[in-house]
Amino acid sequence: MQFIIHIISLFVFFELLLHLDFTAMSAMLKLSFVFFVLTIALFECFTTSTEAREVKNENGREANDRKWCIAKPSTSDAQLEMNVQYVCQQGYYKISCSVIQPGGSCYIPSNKVSSASMVMNLFFQQDGQTANACYFNGSGLLVYENPTVGSCNYPPQ
Known part of the structure; x- marks a missing residue:
């Protein structure tokens, strides 16, 4: 379930990126915003990849x-x-x-x-x-x- 929430969060951030009018923003503000979104995206990916998962061996036991x-x-x-x-x-x-x-x-x-x-x-x-x-x-x-x-x-x- 948490994985799905992370995917939705990433989708929302990238949708924001696509719909913003970057022409009115200064270059520094654009760069800051893009860096912020990429940082959040990397954080979301990292927390997803380090979640504990149930691992089964060949006998089907945990x-x-x-x-x-x-x-x-x-x-x-x-x-x-x-x-x-x-x-x-x-x-x-x-x-x-x-x-x-x-x-x-x-x-x-x-x-x-x-x-x-x-x-x-x-x-x-x-x-x-x-x-x-x-x-x-x-x-x-x-x-x-x-x-x-x-x-x-x-x-x-």
């Missing part, structure tokens, strides 16, 4: 009902290591990082993204699945499909 936090594959090794250290050494949630250590179900020493993703998700789940809990200096990525691979099971919500 995508937002289960979330996981993983590391972006492009994250540097240094940032991945900082993420692991942050999660494993903070004391508030007492997250066990044994799953990414030798003998753990997610121990893959050659895949730092996988190890970091597991502990980042543990932190994200423990912290209530807030957007900030998956930020990790911009290296976190929210996903709506379970990233479990093999015996490395990601706990759901």
